[in-house]
Amino acid sequence: MKALPLVAGLMIATSAVAETPVLTVYAPDYFASEWGPGPGIEAAFEARCGCDLVYKTGELLPRLLLEGARTEADVAIGLNSDITKKARDSGLFAPHGLDLSTLTLPVEWMDDTFLPFNYSHTAFIYDNTKVTEPPASFDALLEAPDDLRLVIQDPRSSVSGLALVLWVNHVYGDKAAEAWSKLAPKIVTVTKGWSEAYGMFTDGEADMVLSFTTSPAYHIMAEEDLSKSAAIFPEGHYFMVELAAKLAGTDNPDLADQFMAFILTEEFQSMIPTSNWSFPAALPKEKWPEGFQNLPVPEKVLFYNEDEAAAMRDEAVEAWRSALSQ
């Protein structure tokens, strides 16, 4: 009998918990870790929504496609622009209905479904204490002596690797295969993902690594290490953007909308640079941290929309594969 009040108390407590709405956000693995942007965003959003934001991390798009309409996700954050066609065709996502005029991207962005929250550009990073005369252009990189050691990522397993292949295609068009055969002798090896390649670079196994224009910011701001620089090429750099989208089947549409709108706020955007180590998608440059304002950025930004990217992907990857298989 004595147990009854306890049981009743528990039931009240559970229903109180159940009343706090839960927003389930699917994100890539890096996002929700202690060193990623996730925790800060979660705290800031929970303070204004009176809800509980829960991340589910892992393979983002494959997991959503596997779950299909049954997914628990309300919002997906961290999708990459080069695979959004697959995401859009799945019909899993709903329009965000937001005004995009506050975006500060270097390219025009009109997408009504996929909302950018940060961006960067592909770039080769080098140690400026070791490589004293870095190639000043993509052409110069192709003509550089073969003892310049590069590490890149595989376009078949990594989004940054895929971006590089599209970058080369954008710069060299029909001559992409030729460009790859000039690059091939300098490419020490190809890795599965970004982490392996960047780890090899910081270990001194390569002179230059395929990464992002924003990579030096981490070393400058978090480590006070000024030795890492991005080589800026006048031919232009490929644009990489990360996106968020609302799930069409969300059972918390209002909360999901509120989160999507939160992405464009200054509070959200100002957390991006020093937690995601990339440029915020909707924040004027004068509000960036100083370390980011001083980063060299390319004047010309190259980008394929998702249809163009999807159409040329197989051919571009094949040009890469055959040149590097020689």
Place this chain on the structure above:
Amino acid sequence: MAQRALPITTALLVAGMVILPVTAVLWRGGGPGALGPAEWAALRFTLWQAAVSAALSVALAVPVARGLARRTFPGRGTLIALMGAPFILPVIVAILGLLAVFGGSGLVNRIGAPLGVPRLDIYGYHGVILAHVFFNLPLAVRLLLQGWLDIPAERFRLAAALDAPVWRVLEWPMLRRVCPGAFAVIFVICLGSFAVALTLGGGPRATTVELAIYQAFRFDFDLGKAATLAALQLVLGLAAGAFALRVAPSGGFGIGLDRQRDRWDGATPMARAADGLWITFAAAFLLLPLLSVAVAGLPGLAQMPAEVWSAAARSLALALGATALTLALALPLLTAPGETAALLGIAVSGLVLGTGYFLLLQPIIRPGDVALPVTMLVNALMALPFVIRILRPGLESARADYGRLAAALGLSGWRLWRIVYLPRLRRPLGFAAGLTAALSMGDLGVITLFADGDNATLPLQIYRLMGSYQMEAARAAALLLLVLSLGLFWGFDRGGRGHVAA
């Protein structure tokens, strides 16, 4: 009846636990996918590198295991335990460790350059083989060493008394029995290689089937193709298992009194020098990269984030659970068909296996809630072939040597196991448990599909740290993983060796 039913049921269960998820992926993908020339090229390369890697690992293991079997020296036990470590390192850590020794600015080149030695370029087919031998030589050494230790001391005595050639009458027959199984297991492990082969192979020439599966899954979401490739892996794994069973003769050396071994044949200065050389070579090859992993991890140890410790605790629990599950599944499977069924588990892509379980479970339960049990199950399925390979020879000799006596005494069922088999299997059981625990510690497994934000394992945490530029902390976490895995391995292995002089 009941004695026959249990092995068959377990074999079917294990085969089902592999085949069912692959079928689920195939079904969801709308049937088998067509394979293009790129996939067939990947298949050819995969087969080639797996065969060469396995053959070389086993061939090199023969002199090393022989040296370890007939020499005693201080630190021998520690050396044997440490040599197991490459096998259990997470891939990314092992790659950086290998490159610190063999890479462009690695130890070998830094020592060689001032001496005028031509620069070693590790990237290429030879790099793939080197890396796979690095991973698998320790396993081969341990499996062969077990074979040597299973030859009763009395046979060496008899050989010495008769002045008979030990190699021809004892060692060669033992190797013919043990080597095919070791080759098959390593061949099947190498079939699943992806990041190691690609990175050390220097690019797309070193494309494996596993990479094609990853690509089909991640970029194309072509589940039909992914499942077709996984089925191909299964067929190859089965073929390797069948081959090993066919060529390996059965039969043992008979009963012994578990006396201390004396190796009169190894007393010549030539034999001593050869053994010493081989042991030194293997120790240097296997331990230098590990040392570099340890050294790289030291600076970050002090500032390791709290998340790493909770991930470590989770990984430890996972490893112990997987070990118990593996041994429970392994004991009824110590037969030839059982071993073949178990080979399926390591042959199939972990990614496809995980996806299959995800598809099967997702309608019933939230995947995040079962992340750890599913990871445990998949780890157990993957460790099962090793465990069976380690235990089966011992059980077969015990059965041949003591079976009739046990039958005459009317021992059967659990009592037979408790009184006769388990004490005879103590040493391989310890090794098998240690290996399973360590493997589960280091495996990334299927956690990437199932994990929520807050149930990451230690290997996953290492990848997360690296993905956020936290290279130093990642190195420290890798050192922690190395120490924990080795600790588990050493603890179980030691327990198995007990009081017997090894």
